[in-house]
Amino acid sequence: MARPAASAAPRPGTPSGATSSTAVSSSAATSTALPSFALPALPLPVGSSPVGRQVRVPKTAELVAGQLRRRIIRGELAEGDALPPEPTLMAQFGVSRPTLREAFRVLEAEALISVRRGAHGGARVHTPSPAVAARYAGLVLEHRGATLGDIHQASALLEPPCAARLAERRNPADAAELRRCLAQGDAAGDDVGALAAAQTTFHLTMVQLTGNRSLALVTDMLHHLVDAAGAQQTRSLVLGSDADATRATHARLIDLIEAGDATAAAEHWSRHLAAPGHAMAGGPADTCVLDLLG
Amino acid sequence: MARPAASAAPRPGTPSGATSSTAVSSSAATSTALPSFALPALPLPVGSSPVGRQVRVPKTAELVAGQLRRRIIRGELAEGDALPPEPTLMAQFGVSRPTLREAFRVLEAEALISVRRGAHGGARVHTPSPAVAARYAGLVLEHRGATLGDIHQASALLEPPCAARLAERRNPADAAELRRCLAQGDAAGDDVGALAAAQTTFHLTMVQLTGNRSLALVTDMLHHLVDAAGAQQTRSLVLGSDADATRATHARLIDLIEAGDATAAAEHWSRHLAAPGHAMAGGPADTCVLDLLG
DNA sequence: GCATATTTGTGCGTATGTATT
DNA sequence: TAATACATACGCACAAATATG
Numbered sequence: 001m002a003r004p005a006a007s008a009a010p011r012p013g014t015p016s017g018a019t020s021s022t023a024v025s026s027s028a029a030t031s032t033a034l035p036s037f038a039l040p041a042l043p044l045p046v047g048s049s050p051v052g053r054q055v056r057v058p059k060t061a062e063l064v065a066g067q068l069r070r071r072i073i074r075g076e077l078a079e080g081d082a083l084p085p086e087p088t089l090m091a092q093f094g095v096s097r098p099t100l101r102e103a104f105r106v107l108e109a110e111a112l113i114s115v116r117r118g119a120h121g122g123a124r125v126h127t128p129s130p131a132v133a134a135r136y137a138g139l140v141l142e143h144r145g146a147t148l149g150d151i152h153q154a155s156a157l158l159e160p161p162c163a164a165r166l167a168e169r170r171n172p173a174d175a176a177e178l179r180r181c182l183a184q185g186d187a188a189g190d191d192v193g194a195l196a197a198a199q200t201t202f203h204l205t206m207v208q209l210t211g212n213r214s215l216a217l218v219t220d221m222l223h224h225l226v227d228a229a230g231a232q233q234t235r236s237l238v239l240g241s242d243a244d245a246t247r248a249t250h251a252r253l254i255d256l257i258e259a260g261d262a263t264a265a266a267e268h269w270s271r272h273l274a275a276p277g278h279a280m281a282g283g284p285a286d287t288c289v290l291d292l293l294g
Numbered sequence: 295m296a297r298p299a300a301s302a303a304p305r306p307g308t309p310s311g312a313t314s315s316t317a318v319s320s321s322a323a324t325s326t327a328l329p330s331f332a333l334p335a336l337p338l339p340v341g342s343s344p345v346g347r348q349v350r351v352p353k354t355a356e357l358v359a360g361q362l363r364r365r366i367i368r369g370e371l372a373e374g375d376a377l378p379p380e381p382t383l384m385a386q387f388g389v390s391r392p393t394l395r396e397a398f399r400v401l402e403a404e405a406l407i408s409v410r411r412g413a414h415g416g417a418r419v420h421t422p423s424p425a426v427a428a429r430y431a432g433l434v435l436e437h438r439g440a441t442l443g444d445i446h447q448a449s450a451l452l453e454p455p456c457a458a459r460l461a462e463r464r465n466p467a468d469a470a471e472l473r474r475c476l477a478q479g480d481a482a483g484d485d486v487g488a489l490a491a492a493q494t495t496f497h498l499t500m501v502q503l504t505g506n507r508s509l510a511l512v513t514d515m516l517h518h519l520v521d522a523a524g525a526q527q528t529r530s531l532v533l534g535s536d537a538d539a540t541r542a543t544h545a546r547l548i549d550l551i552e553a554g555d556a557t558a559a560a561e562h563w564s565r566h567l568a569a570p571g572h573a574m575a576g577g578p579a580d581t582c583v584l585d586l587l588g
Numbered sequence: 589g590c591a592t593a594t595t596t597g598t599g600c601g602t603a604t605g606t607a608t609t
Numbered sequence: 610t611a612a613t614a615c616a617t618a619c620g621c622a623c624a625a626a627t628a629t630g
Contacts, residue, residue, distance in 0.1 A: 057605090085593085085594065085595090086594075086595070087594095101595090101596085104595095115595070116594090116595080117593095117594055117595035117596065118593075118594060118595075119592060119593045119594065120593080120594085121593080121594050121595060122594070122595080123595095
């Protein structure tokens with residue numbers, strides 16, 4: 001005997017009686033409050049050309065995590081929303097507690113939820129953050145032995161074209177936004193942390209104004225990585241040159257953008273990023289391999 | 295009673311008697327074969343300026359996953375290596391099976407291990423792949439409503455400077471490597487899948503030859519995303535223009551690199567990526583928001 | 589301080605899949 | 610082809626830690 005009530009969901013993945021692929025999708029609540037989700041037929045990620053593809057039977061927890069993940073990414077579950085308590089979710093998904101907890105750990109590792117215990121605890125939803133994307137990219141880079149200078153070089157190659165694009169379109173709002181970042185740095189005063197953050201924000205904002213979300217994300221990820229790496233090891237290099245010089249350089253970029261001189265803006269920014277104080281190009285960071293995760 | 299043997303590890307995270315931060319680091323094996331890892335004092339990822347930082351007590355499974363993850367990233371565990379069976383790991387880490395399984399699910403979601411059951415099954419180690427990094431970046435982008443065209447624009451802005459750099463340094467080996475990619479595409483023949491793969495490889499190789507691992511990773515991620523998105527929805531757009539034209543364009547880039555004309559190479563590549571056939575700039579993909587994960 | 593709600597970690601049993609014989 | 614042994618997958622129930630009011 002044992003496994004007396006294996007719940008309604010008959011372990012998807014095994015081709016039992018799943019003839020109708022159209023999920024039941026019960027219209028709202030019947031009487032008990034268990035309508036929301038149910039594990040549908042698995043998508044079976046078959047790939048490309050070779051007809052026979054390696055099959056990887058997805059574990060139940062993976063399916064549950066996938067369901068919740070999709071709802072979060074789609075925006076059906078927004079930042080701060082509370083997920084139902086464990087017993088409710090167990091009933092809704094038709095899985096046991098260990099399985100549900102496995103799904104929770106996965107989503108928690110992706111920073112898509114955070115689980116607190118105690119009264120009024122439970123799982124809370126979070127917006128997918130560039131920091132997590134950066135973390136995984138950092139894993140790959142660390143495994144490949146990339147250096148800190150490598151990452152900075154990438155920024156140095158990526159950002160100048162963005163500056164050029166801003167100069168080309170010559171939108172007054174862009175310059176205004178950048179000046180606001182400049183002011184934010186001025187307001188930082190003695191707080192070196194706030195000053196560094198403001199300078200990072202300047203770079204990121206510049207790319208964001210381009211309007212390209214992918215470039216903005218990549219830039220954000222790269223800056224996250226230098227922050228994470230720099231926080232661990234070489235805390236000294238940060239702000240190598242004095243703040244006044246960088247401020248002036250940033251201000252000059254805004255002028256060039258306003259003037260509409262694309263090539264000058266790109267070249268200016270390229271020089272700025274190659275400067276030893278800021279960029280540590282060819283400097284010590286070039287030989288300093290990443291070591292995130294302690 | 296119950297919880298009869300809570301094992302040696304007294305649940306790190308609780309500041310019990312962890313006065314000595316230097317881990318014990320037992321010198322190899324004592325007598326029984328459980329020497330390898332033990333959960334050390336948690337790193338406590340305290341952040342930046344504000345002294346009081348939000349504390350997030352790490353779950354045990356998270357710690358176990360972190361240990362294994364680090365060993366994989368550091369290269370101590372290489373591709374294909376088999377992890378010990380569950381009972382052994384349970385003893386080594388001093389955790390129960392559900393906890394260990396939670397850690398397994400996390401690492402499996404990160405594609406750092408794959409667990410098969412049955413005889414000679416168990417967890418097998420995998421190299422961190424750009425595909426996973428791309429998946430998480432894709433989550434962020436999808437949540438932010440980025441379009442397929444957005445991603446392509448990023449590539450279009452990122453790759454030309456790489457072409458310029460190759461032209462500047464004028465290394466014969468670079469041209470040779472690119473010609474090999476070209477030949478690979480020629481060998482594809484009628485197989486459109488192989489042809490598309492070869493063309494993607496050309497782009498990626500071009501960036502890889504730059505020597506910058508971060509740029510290579512980012513480029514790889516972007517291409518992974520268009521592949522994943524394109525595989526789902528608009529399978530038609532792929533290879534919009536005929537293959538001969540793109541082949542000629544690719545070949546021309548090699549010539550410009552060999553000639554050492556950096557600006558021409560960059561401009562040529564920029565035009566190539568902006569071409570409607572290849573780039574779908576301003577085309578239908580511009581309004582086509584990402585929809586990975588079904 | 590105490591009651592309550594909620595997650596956390598654990599032990600153990602059964603089911604199922606996989607390779608070997 | 611069938612039997613068998615191995616290893617994970619999933620389930621249930623209990624005790625402990627924890628945060629709220």
